[in-house]
Amino acid sequence: MWIQENMELNEKLEILADAAKYDVSCTSSGSERRGKPGQLGNAVKAGICHSFSADGRCISLLKILFTNQCVYDCRYCINRRSNDVRRAAFTPEEVCRLTVEFYRRNYIEGLFLSSGVLESPDHTMDLLFQTLWKLRCEYGFNGYIHVKAIPGADPELIRMTGLLADRMSVNLELPTSEGLRMLAPSKSRSRILAPMRQIQRGIAAGKQEIVPRKGFRSFVPAGQSTQMIVGATRDSDFQLLAVAEALYRNYEMKRVFYSAFVRVNDDSLLPALPGGPPLLREHRLYQADWLMRFYGFRADELLTEDRPNFNLFLDPKCDWALRNMNRFPIEVNTADYAELLRVPGIGVRSARRIIAARRGSRLDFPDLKKMGVVLKRAAFFLTCGGRMMYPVRMDADAVAARLVGEEQRRAWDIEHRDAYRQMSMFDDGFLNPAPAPEDAGSVLSGQM
Amino acid sequence: MTVFVCRDTFEGILCGVYDGWTSGLGHDNVCLEIEDTGNVRMFADYRRVEEEDWKFLRVEEAVIRRAGRKTCGMVYRASLSREEEKADRIYRFLIYALSAGRDAAERLQIPAVNAVFQMNRSVENEANRLIEFLRFRQIAGGALLAVAAPKNDVIALTVPHFVDRMNAENWIICDKNRRKAAVHRSMGSTVTVHIPDGAFWEKLAEPGDQQEFEELWKTFCRSIAIGQRTNPRCQMNHLPLRYRPYMTEFT
Numbered sequence A: 001m002w003i004q005e006n007m008e009l010n011e012k013l014e015i016l017a018d019a020a021k022y023d024v025s026c027t028s029s030g031s032e033r034r035g036k037p038g039q040l041g042n043a044v045k046a047g048i049c050h051s052f053s054a055d056g057r058c059i060s061l062l063k064i065l066f067t068n069q070c071v072y073d074c075r076y077c078i079n080r081r082s083n084d085v086r087r088a089a090f091t092p093e094e095v096c097r098l099t100v101e102f103y104r105r106n107y108i109e110g111l112f113l114s115s116g117v118l119e120s121p122d123h124t125m126d127l128l129f130q131t132l133w134k135l136r137c138e139y140g141f142n143g144y145i146h147v148k149a150i151p152g153a154d155p156e157l158i159r160m161t162g163l164l165a166d167r168m169s170v171n172l173e174l175p176t177s178e179g180l181r182m183l184a185p186s187k188s189r190s191r192i193l194a195p196m197r198q199i200q201r202g203i204a205a206g207k208q209e210i211v212p213r214k215g216f217r218s219f220v221p222a223g224q225s226t227q228m229i230v231g232a233t234r235d236s237d238f239q240l241l242a243v244a245e246a247l248y249r250n251y252e253m254k255r256v257f258y259s260a261f262v263r264v265n266d267d268s269l270l271p272a273l274p275g276g277p278p279l280l281r282e283h284r285l286y287q288a289d290w291l292m293r294f295y296g297f298r299a300d301e302l303l304t305e306d307r308p309n310f311n312l313f314l315d316p317k318c319d320w321a322l323r324n325m326n327r328f329p330i331e332v333n334t335a336d337y338a339e340l341l342r343v344p345g346i347g348v349r350s351a352r353r354i355i356a357a358r359r360g361s362r363l364d365f366p367d368l369k370k371m372g373v374v375l376k377r378a379a380f381f382l383t384c385g386g387r388m389m390y391p392v393r394m395d396a397d398a399v400a401a402r403l404v405g406e407e408q409r410r411a412w413d414i415e416h417r418d419a420y421r422q423m424s425m426f427d428d429g430f431l432n433p434a435p436a437p438e439d440a441g442s443v444l445s446g447q448m
Numbered sequence B: 001m002t003v004f005v006c007r008d009t010f011e012g013i014l015c016g017v018y019d020g021w022t023s024g025l026g027h028d029n030v031c032l033e034i035e036d037t038g039n040v041r042m043f044a045d046y047r048r049v050e051e052e053d054w055k056f057l058r059v060e061e062a063v064i065r066r067a068g069r070k071t072c073g074m075v076y077r078a079s080l081s082r083e084e085e086k087a088d089r090i091y092r093f094l095i096y097a098l099s100a101g102r103d104a105a106e107r108l109q110i111p112a113v114n115a116v117f118q119m120n121r122s123v124e125n126e127a128n129r130l131i132e133f134l135r136f137r138q139i140a141g142g143a144l145l146a147v148a149a150p151k152n153d154v155i156a157l158t159v160p161h162f163v164d165r166m167n168a169e170n171w172i173i174c175d176k177n178r179r180k181a182a183v184h185r186s187m188g189s190t191v192t193v194h195i196p197d198g199a200f201w202e203k204l205a206e207p208g209d210q211q212e213f214e215e216l217w218k219t220f221c222r223s224i225a226i227g228q229r230t231n232p233r234c235q236m237n238h239l240p241l242r243y244r245p246y247m248t249e250f251t
């Protein structure tokens, strides 16, 4: 009997994982929670990756749709109503069993549950709520849960679901209202932003509680995230980045994800993309996103209305440095942390190491290598004890020529799906690979 | 040169440090070696380290007091490294760290510090990888069993993680290379045991219970990849081949 049942479950899983794969936000970060006696699971702040799929992206959560049936017809989406694809729906029990059994075997950190819109937003949101409730309360699951808020659903349902989840997200998908009107006529900017605002307020209200009420769960403790599709419309990199910056600032997003558009539907309003998904553009956006979140850059320092797209041959940090040669070189032994971070080839970790190490003695170029600095890039922007590594002073063009040679190879690699090699998040080729942060798989950025 | 030979444990190495330090021969004339590493020096005088709890505790206490708990943790992880010269590297590091104080571990420009930093880092990395990539399967009675073949002796570093998240399960994590295992009893304690018996290790390859979930997991891993972005090289960099024989989705 179970074989029949299991085959069915297997087929459902095949369909509903496949339908969820274009959502790129598969991180399990942001919550730190100890295990509870008798329950299954905990949560680790940095998140944990458990595997890497054939596309090199990390697998951290059981990422599935509850159902791929949908009443809407968004043009870019494989699950849109007008598509002739196999449809399936889980039951809440099935989702719970899969989550718990996968978790016990250390396959996953938890559940990522999204869904097409079945009947109505309220009905769908209610199904997601029921599933989470069962998983937390009946199955005693204490691991990570990321759930979608369905735009248009009753705010009370969203609130109750958020009390059971670690992270919630609503995807913006397209950066401009025009883009949405054209490709997702049933969605609108305001309909998407409303639940985002609600989640933001819910999180803020939770933080005001001085003493967490015993027995009460906090609302979306790992914060919210969102995703934008790159290259489905004509929007520029600057538009995407400016929107991301606004989302971080005005909606306190934990993460904005970028998803290179994959043309799954033959639709005259969609770009043809003969070269495949715009992976290099996506990569540059992630790099710029890192620069905004960890390196203190603003969107308008990296791009402007007149220069709205990223340089394909240089990463955004090198590009910025070359446009600002007057700020360099800086002295390693005296520069502050913020200044060090702006140097190409110095990352968050190497900047911290430099600050810690120079308390002991003055640093010279060979020492920097031990701190994990990529001298190939950094050498043009630094002095050690007043000396530059290369005795001749080079202008921006000469430095650019040197940097482009190296970067071009990497850029070529990315478009040819062959890259990501020396690109862990904060580190570089010299040190052993850093404990792979879970989003290094999809979200990469070099030691910039 | 006088060589102090110690056992391949944190306690053994710290006792070696004690003996070397207090021998009165001078740091430059002594060195530490792990037993059975097979490097015999022609003109060296070999001495076996006598392990005593009080020696170990004295050194550990001195490290914590003078260089801090963080540094002591770093030395502990370095002691789990597979590097043959680890004992002497730790000795050289402690000579520096006990005089330089709490920041000592951050002076990566000092070779003795860098050597221990690197060992610590690769041990930490491998422990983290194992936390990610370890796969359990269910065996008779509902217990969970995981097998790994780590290069460094890192099983102990993964135990607190699994004890916290799976305290109500019975589980075993086996280190095939060292023939030892961490065994956890539901809601109870966790112990490390050595299992020299070859038959036990042979049996580990046998299939477990509830294989339908193993099949479902493989289905999931296949379905979640985006065909248009296939990138085996990237997959390889994040998930080196040596882990895969023990991972459900690659078997």
Ligand code: SF4
Binding pocket: A070, A071, A072, A073, A074, A077, A078, A079, A080, A081, A115, A116, A117
């Ligand atoms: S609402 Fe979501 S699932 Fe439905 S068509 Fe639009 S993007 Fe696809």
